[in-house]
Amino acid sequence: MGTRKTKAPPPAALxxxxxxxxxxxxxxxxxxxxxxxxxxxxxVHPVSFELLGEGRRLADQLGVQLAGVVLGPPGDSTRHAVAxxxxxxxxxxxxxxxxxxxxxxxxxxxxxxxxxxxxxxPEILLLGATTLxxxxxxxxxxxxxxxxxxxxxxxxxxxxxxxxxxxxxxxGSLLCTIYTLNCRPQMATVRPRVxxxxxxxxxxxxxxxRHDLRMLEDEIVTKVVGFxxxxxxxxxxxxxxxxxxxxxxxxxxxxxxQLLKNLAQTIGGDYGCSxxxxxxxxxxxxxxxxxxxxxxxxxxxxxxGISGAIQHRVGVEGADLIVAINTDPNAPIFDFANIxxxxxxxxxLPALTEVFIRRLAxxxxxxxxx
Amino acid sequence: xxxxxxxxxxxxxxxxxxxxxxxxxxxxxVPTIINPYDLFALEEALKVRDLHGGEVTVLTMGPPMAxxxxxxxxxxxxxxxxxxxxxxxxxxxxxxxxxxxxxxxxQIGNSFDTPDIVFTGxxxxxxxxxxxxxxxxxxxxxxxLTYVAKITSIDLSARAITVERRSEGGTHVLKSELPCLxxxxxxTTVIRRGSLDDALRAARSEIVKWNAAEAGIEDITKxxxxxxxTVVKRVFxxxxxxxxxxxxxxxxxRVHDIANELVASIxxxxxxxxxxxxxxxxx
Ligand SMILES: Cc1cc2nc3c(=O)[nH]c(=O)nc-3n(C[C@H](O)[C@H](O)[C@H](O)COP(=O)(O)OP(=O)(O)OC[C@H]3O[C@@H](n4cnc5c(N)ncnc54)[C@H](O)[C@@H]3O)c2cc1C
Numbered sequence: 001m002g003t004r005k006t007k008a009p010p011p012a013a014l015x016x017x018x019x020x021x022x023x024x025x026x027x028x029x030x031x032x033x034x035x036x037x038x039x040x041x042x043x044v045h046p047v048s049f050e051l052l053g054e055g056r057r058l059a060d061q062l063g064v065q066l067a068g069v070v071l072g073p074p075g076d077s078t079r080h081a082v083a084x085x086x087x088x089x090x091x092x093x094x095x096x097x098x099x100x101x102x103x104x105x106x107x108x109x110x111x112x113x114x115x116x117x118x119x120x121x122p123e124i125l126l127l128g129a130t131t132l133x134x135x136x137x138x139x140x141x142x143x144x145x146x147x148x149x150x151x152x153x154x155x156x157x158x159x160x161x162x163x164x165x166x167x168x169x170x171x172g173s174l175l176c177t178i179y180t181l182n183c184r185p186q187m188a189t190v191r192p193r194v195x196x197x198x199x200x201x202x203x204x205x206x207x208x209x210r211h212d213l214r215m216l217e218d219e220i221v222t223k224v225v226g227f228x229x230x231x232x233x234x235x236x237x238x239x240x241x242x243x244x245x246x247x248x249x250x251x252x253x254x255x256x257x258q259l260l261k262n263l264a265q266t267i268g269g270d271y272g273c274s275x276x277x278x279x280x281x282x283x284x285x286x287x288x289x290x291x292x293x294x295x296x297x298x299x300x301x302x303x304x305g306i307s308g309a310i311q312h313r314v315g316v317e318g319a320d321l322i323v324a325i326n327t328d329p330n331a332p333i334f335d336f337a338n339i340x341x342x343x344x345x346x347x348x349l350p351a352l353t354e355v356f357i358r359r360l361a362x363x364x365x366x367x368x369x370x
Numbered sequence: 371x372x373x374x375x376x377x378x379x380x381x382x383x384x385x386x387x388x389x390x391x392x393x394x395x396x397x398x399x400v401p402t403i404i405n406p407y408d409l410f411a412l413e414e415a416l417k418v419r420d421l422h423g424g425e426v427t428v429l430t431m432g433p434p435m436a437x438x439x440x441x442x443x444x445x446x447x448x449x450x451x452x453x454x455x456x457x458x459x460x461x462x463x464x465x466x467x468x469x470x471x472x473x474x475x476x477q478i479g480n481s482f483d484t485p486d487i488v489f490t491g492x493x494x495x496x497x498x499x500x501x502x503x504x505x506x507x508x509x510x511x512x513x514x515l516t517y518v519a520k521i522t523s524i525d526l527s528a529r530a531i532t533v534e535r536r537s538e539g540g541t542h543v544l545k546s547e548l549p550c551l552x553x554x555x556x557x558t559t560v561i562r563r564g565s566l567d568d569a570l571r572a573a574r575s576e577i578v579k580w581n582a583a584e585a586g587i588e589d590i591t592k593x594x595x596x597x598x599x600t601v602v603k604r605v606f607x608x609x610x611x612x613x614x615x616x617x618x619x620x621x622x623x624r625v626h627d628i629a630n631e632l633v634a635s636i637x638x639x640x641x642x643x644x645x646x647x648x649x650x651x652x653x
Binding site for chain 2: 040041045103104106107110130131132134135137138139141142143145146147148149150151164168169170171172173174175176177178179180181182183221222223224225226227228229230242243267268285291292299300320321322323324329333334335336337338339340341342343347348351352354355356359360361
């Protein structure tokens, strides 16, 4: 593959994988691992820290630096995001601070990130597979004409230094490992909670490289005219809950979901469901757990009346302890649960709730009405 | 108003096989459906058409058999169907797919009418990448509105559109312009049953078939495996867990005793949990 002559800024470099040492110079210029630090409405999404943990490992393997990329408005939230990137072990941070980066918009964020890549040339660029991250990653990869591997569950560096990105395919029944051969950077997105949350250190702010964004508000077609918060009650932060209780079709009726909520409340956990319950309108879509729902990583996961189809399994495998309650002793969920109870969930859940109440807060056992 | 909806025919089941040499998925013999998310995109497109007039064109890239998916889309009420099919497209990743589809959409604009909105589903159920929509938008330089739960309003004369877009923890209301590309969320609308008229029309309709050249694609190296920067090196089955769940014996025991045993077992496995749960409860 020959050198490609283009006007500046150059698109992603072309080269040949597997022969890194013999690559043309412009390909070798792509170095270091970058993690996009997702900042929306002033909050850093925890997936960014999970990615910094993963990025640290890759950077160490490659013997290169780990950088965070922070795009945001001038002010506290952006400054905080920079500090957090260092606390989670970034060596340096690329920072673009502009009022027009206050809200996420595809046009401004794509330009800012693309400009940074073209200027500083990372070898690997990781983003969270959130609504924001996926929206941005697709645009950036297409603009750079480089490869992007979505929703990875495993990232590794090969002998020749290429990124080996593993992701589920066909609903999780198979895994595939994908390489980006002839282009740089190698881009990947990873869903929240797939990677472990790394330790936070007290590292102080390090090297910050500021970059300008040459763009005017008038050039951005899309305007954010409002935000409707999910509100407290339906604000499912399932992915980060330590204890999750979930129900499936085995619960039989929408009314029985109350049993689930009672148990969740008793043990200070959150609740979720399998997909059919969302399809029936019994629960909100953002409480669905699994391949097309949330990935969770709780310390305790209790599945009641859930068969354990592969699409559900891929969302819960990171749990420390999986407890399954199912009437069918041959249900697939018992193949990956740690503790199994063959029982009718509808009568078992209230009993379980009561026992928990007794064990956790003695003397307080008349709270349930069923 | 002209709306183009990109749909994909996907395998309906998990019985997939992988080609031993090329490591690509072999789709033969597996029942197929229209990617479920694309149906929400189609429904939204039909609703917009019903409200504002115009036409809906459905477009798919795939093997000749993908014609079935298009015919199905016609029974729902789409006005025109275009199948982009060429062996040069085989093995396309998302970058190559978005290239081919964007070229075809430009050609649709030349041949019929320039699209005001291009719709895709939020993602497919086989690839799951959610990248083709953004890829098409970027290639066609269209405003990109992803994860749209609802189109609030369209003002054709002002070329303005307002949508609700899902984001983490809430919904953003975005005001933008036509033409644009929208990727549609699931579950936001009820998918219509096609009318008998539509079914009859669909059966008779001719499906427009384009190969790469007919879609205006000059540089074939941007398509298929050659145009795909990502390469699948290895496909493998996840490693099964060695151990099945430890079963709590439920025969001849009262529900309450079983529950007791389960809670004890949970705390044996996770001693730290008892303290954490207690403090969570009292908090
Ligand atoms: C593309 C695609 C994506 C998908 N994504 C997801 C996803 O993200 N998440 C997801 O969960 N699913 C997903 N699915 C669906 C998945 O394949 C299964 O259909 C689904 O998980 C099954 O849900 P379930 O276990 O609740 O229901 P069922 O499969 O109907 O199982 C019900 C279970 O309850 C048991 N049961 C019955 N009565 C009782 C009782 N009284 N007490 C206790 N147990 C009882 C039964 O033995 C059975 O095992 C997806 C499917 C596809 C095709």
